[in-house]
Structure formats: C-alpha cells, structure tokens
Amino acid sequence: MSILLYELVGADAARPFSPHCWKARMALAHKGLGFATVPVPFTEVPTVEDGFATIVPVIRDGDHRVADSFAIAEYLDAAYPDRPTLFGGEGGRALSRFVESWTQRTIHPFVSTSRALVSIHDSLAEPDRVYFRQTREKVFGKPLEEVVVGDEARLEEFGKKLNPLRSLLEKQAFLGGDTPLFADYIVFGAFQWLRVVTPWQVLEAKDPVAAWFERCLDLHGGEGRKVSAAA
Amino acid sequence: MSILLYELVGADAARPFSPHCWKARMALAHKGLGFATVPVPFTEVPTVEDGFATIVPVIRDGDHRVADSFAIAEYLDAAYPDRPTLFGGEGGRALSRFVESWTQRTIHPFVSTSRALVSIHDSLAEPDRVYFRQTREKVFGKPLEEVVVGDEARLEEFGKKLNPLRSLLEKQAFLGGDTPLFADYIVFGAFQWLRVVTPWQVLEAKDPVAAWFERCLDLHGGEGRKVSAAA
Numbered sequence: 348m349s350i351l352l353y354e355l356v357g358a359d360a361a362r363p364f365s366p367h368c369w370k371a372r373m374a375l376a377h378k379g380l381g382f383a384t385v386p387v388p389f390t391e392v393p394t395v396e397d398g399f400a401t402i403v404p405v406i407r408d409g410d411h412r413v414a415d416s417f418a419i420a421e422y423l424d425a426a427y428p429d430r431p432t433l434f435g436g437e438g439g440r441a442l443s444r445f446v447e448s449w450t451q452r453t454i455h456p457f458v459s460t461s462r463a464l465v466s467i468h469d470s471l472a473e474p475d476r477v478y479f480r481q482t483r484e485k486v487f488g489k490p491l492e493e494v495v496v497g498d499e500a501r502l503e504e505f506g507k508k509l510n511p512l513r514s515l516l517e518k519q520a521f522l523g524g525d526t527p528l529f530a531d532y533i534v535f536g537a538f539q540w541l542r543v544v545t546p547w548q549v550l551e552a553k554d555p556v557a558a559w560f561e562r563c564l565d566l567h568g569g570e571g572r573k574v575s576a577a578a
Numbered sequence: 579m580s581i582l583l584y585e586l587v588g589a590d591a592a593r594p595f596s597p598h599c600w601k602a603r604m605a606l607a608h609k610g611l612g613f614a615t616v617p618v619p620f621t622e623v624p625t626v627e628d629g630f631a632t633i634v635p636v637i638r639d640g641d642h643r644v645a646d647s648f649a650i651a652e653y654l655d656a657a658y659p660d661r662p663t664l665f666g667g668e669g670g671r672a673l674s675r676f677v678e679s680w681t682q683r684t685i686h687p688f689v690s691t692s693r694a695l696v697s698i699h700d701s702l703a704e705p706d707r708v709y710f711r712q713t714r715e716k717v718f719g720k721p722l723e724e725v726v727v728g729d730e731a732r733l734e735e736f737g738k739k740l741n742p743l744r745s746l747l748e749k750q751a752f753l754g755g756d757t758p759l760f761a762d763y764i765v766f767g768a769f770q771w772l773r774v775v776t777p778w779q780v781l782e783a784k785d786p787v788a789a790w791f792e793r794c795l796d797l798h799g800g801e802g803r804k805v806s807a808a809a
Contacts, residue, residue, distance in 0.1 A: 438663065438670015441755035445677060449742035511680035524672035 349381040351407040353395045357470035360386035362574055364467065364543040366455070366536035369571070370416035371404035373532035376567035378423050378430040382406075389475040416536070417447060420529045433529040446522065446530040449511070454537040457505045461498035465491050466544040466577070502549060509556055516555040520562065527566060535563045539571055546577045580612040582638040584626045588701035591617035593805055595698065595774040597686070597767035600802070601647035602635035604763035607798035609654050609661040613637075620706040647767075648678060651760045664760040677753060677761040680742070685768040688736045692729035696722050697775040697808070733780060740787055747786040751793065758797060766794040770802055777808045 352372060355365035375382045387395055387403055395405050400414035413422045424433045434440040468479050468491055480491060487494045512534065521527040538560050541549060550557040564571040583603060586596035606613045618626055618634055626636050631645035644653045655664045665671040699710050699722055711722060718725045743765065752758040769791050772780060781788040795802040
C-alpha cells in the first residue's frame with residue numbers, strides 16, 4: 348500500500364501550496380517512495396486521519412501516521428535507511444534545524460505579508476476564505492489587503508536577506524553540496540509556495556538562488572514542476 | 579610531536595582574537611588533540627611556514643600543513659576519525675557551509691564595522707597598526723574611526739538578525755543538537771572575536787544566544803575562557 352500524503356489545497360485540489368506540505372512531498376520523492384496525495388482544505392485539516400493532528404502535512408504509511416514536515420523527514424530516513432538519505436547523518440539532521448529556523452525567520456515572514464497572502468485567500472473555497480481571513484486578521488490586527496501594502500518596496504530588503512544563501516549557492520549546487528538534502532527542500536518549500544500562489548517574480552533570473560530553485564524544480568522527475576506556476 | 583596552530587595576535591601574544599583562528603582552536607580542542615600555538619602578528623602572516631599561505635589559521639601536523647579554518651576542520655575529521663566528529667557526517671559538513679555563510683554575512687559585517695574595529699587596531703603593535711589601517715581604510719574608503727560611528731544604533735538591528743539562531747537555541751543546546759559541532763565554533767568564533775577585543779556587551783544576559791555562548795566558553799576545559807574578556 349502506497350504512502351498517503353495529506354496536503355493543504357484551495358478551491359483547486361490539484362494546486363497544493365503549503366511550504367510545509369511541499370517539504371514533505373519532496374522528501375517522499377527524494378526517497379523514491381510511491382505516494383498518493385489527499386487534498387485537504389483549511390477547514391478540513393482537523394478531520395485528517397480522524398483528528399490525528401491539527402496541522403498538515405500528515406502522512407500515513409501502513410500503520411504509521413506522522414504529522415509535521417521535519418518529523419516526516421526524520422521518520423522516512425529512519426524507516427527507509429537504504430533509500431537516499433535526507434539528512435546525511437546526525438550532523439546534517441541537527442543543522443537542518445538551523446536551515447529551518449533561518450527559512451522561517453527570513454523567507455516566511457516576507458511571503459506571508461506579501462501579495463501572496465491575498466492570493467492564497469482568493470484561491471480558497473468560500474468556507475476556507477472566511478476561516479483564513481478571520482485567523483490571519485486576528486494575528487495581523489488589520490485587513491489582509493492592508494498587510495500586503497508595500498511588498499514591492501520590501502523586496503529589495505528581502506533580496507539582501509538572502510545573501511547567506513546566495514553566497515553559498517555561488518559555490519555549491521545545493522545546500523546539501525553536490526546533491527540535495529532535506530535542507531534544500533526546507534528552503535524550496537518557501538519559494539514553491541510563492542510560485543504556486545502568485546506570478547510575482549521575487550528573484551532575478553541571474554540570481555544564483557533562482558538557478559538553484561530551477562534545479563530543485565527539475566529534481567525527481569520534475570516533482571515540483573508538476574504544479575504549474577501561478578498565472 | 580604535537581600539532582602547531584598559527585594564530586593571529588596583536589601586541590599581546592597571549593590574546594588571539596581572529597574568529598577564524600578561534601574556529602581552528604576549538605576544532606583542535608573538540609578532537610582532544612594536543613596542540614601548541616604560535617602567535618602571528620598581521621605583518622608576519624606571509625612568513626608562516628615559509629610562505630605556505632596568505633592567511634591564518636594554519637596548522638602543521640607532522641608533514642601536513644593546512645590553511646583555512648574550514649579546511650582544517652575537514653582535515654582533522656578525516657585524519658582523526660576515531661576522535662569526536664566535527665561534522666557528524668557528510669550532511670553536517672555540507673550544511674556547516676551554510677552556517678559559515680550566514681555567520682560571515684550576518685555577524686562579521688556587524689563586528690567589523692563596530693567599535694571592535696578600532697579596538698583591534700589599538701591592540702596591535704606599531705607596524706601592524708599601519709598595515710591594518712591602510713588595508714581597512716582602502717576597503718571602507720574612510721578612516722576607521724568614521725566607519726564605527728553609530729554602532730550602538732545598529733545594535734538593535736543586529737539583534738534581530740540573530741533571530742534564526744536565537745529561535746534554534748531556544749529549542750536545543752547547540753547548533754549540533756545536544757552536543758556541539760564545528761558549526762557551533764563557526765558562530766562562536768565571531769562572538770569570541772568581540773569578547774576578546776572589546777568589553778562592549780552586544781547580547782543581553784537573558785538572550786538564549788548569550789547562554790549558548792557561555793556554554794561554548796565552558797567547553798573542552800574552558801578553552802575559550804583561557805583568554806579573558808577585554809576589560
């Protein structure tokens with residue numbers, strides 16, 4: 348029985364967009380494991396696997412259920428040690444947490460206050476729109492449309508914040524070195540999130556980060572390209 | 579024959595301050611290898627090991643000479659595989675490059691344009707002062723004393739830039755997890771650089787980054803504390 352991956356979607360069940368779910372999907376593809384995806388709108392997350400978790404991604408692998416993208420990667424590396432490694436050892440696992448922390452403190456805050464926020468809202472089915480607007484506006488303390496004002500002006504600063512990643516990718520093909528590791532998918536998930544929800548180009552074509560992202564889209568039979576860029 | 583470590587110093591040969599040299603020193607201590615240090619002022623770097631390298635740290639281990647802190651860590655892990663690992667595997671080695679890139683793009687630019695710059699200059703012997711001022715003022719295009727103006731005002735922004743590290747260290751003791759890896763020494767080197775050259779406190783005592791730095795100072799018989807904080 349193939350592995351089930353529960354992924355967040357909007358009105359179009361074929362366009363998963365969550366950065367965390369993309370990390371899990373790429374991890375499964377990296378391991379070369381067959382998997383089927385189950386689309387889950389925001390308001391149905393609590394029903395996944397009979398209320399197993401309050402978040403997606405969730406995977407079911409036979410009798411095993413795992414929630415949270417990092418925990419899923421850890422599970423897959425432990426359960427399938429003969430398949431390509433996601434961490435490259437214990438040191439890689441520990442330092443992937445730094446990559447996660449950096450990504451969630453650097454890329455996610457930019458994406459989630461940019462036009463992507465409104466695009467996500469607009470892509471949702473009606474009950475999810477209500478849920479999304481209410482929960483996010485409670486956090487931000489203002490309408491979504493006001494949160495995203497000035498995203499173009501924040502783009503230059505965001506570009507500079509990518510310098511640690513950029514200078515690394517000037518020297519090596521992937522964060523994992525010559526080949527990708529889960530750390531690559533952590534960062535990839537954030538840019539894929541943007542790509543799926545908005546046509547806004549935040550990276551210049553000549554940017555080493557853009558070249559790396561294209562390489563990631565090509566990985567594992569083009570898993571990332573199976574969902575087209577937002578038009 | 580014990581390993582020789584060539585380290586950058588100022589007028590006081592007992593106060594090595596270079597972040598890169600501290601990375602190498604901590605790597606040697608981590609491996610539990612005996613080593614002797616050779617103090618090297620700026621203007622004598624080209625004479626180290628008969629002009630072997632244009633930078634320090636350099637180590638000599640029997641017939642092997644290695645320059646550059648990262649290359650030294652790689653050499654030590656390869657040459658002494660039975661000693662505690664510095665990378666925790668290939669994944670850890672690859673991702674340590676991201677930690678290096680982040681540190682050099684986040685912490686180093688702050689330190690090297692802060693009052694530490696003038697403190698380093700003032701701590702040097704006369705010929706090194708001339709060399710240091712000329713080379714740095716050529717890069718900055720202005721007097722050292724002008725470069726460092728406003729460092730207090732830049733401190734708040736610097737503190738925010740540490741958030742990816744901070745949120746990681748709220749959850750785990752070291753970048754390496756429960757125990758340190760070379761990645762810890764990469765970041766440690768930058769804060770030790772500040773500690774050795776200036777009494778300026780850039781971290782609040784309650785900051786998880788400060789607590790982690792204190793833990794690092796305690797490692798390996800207090801290797802980092804052997805050189806006292808600047809008064």
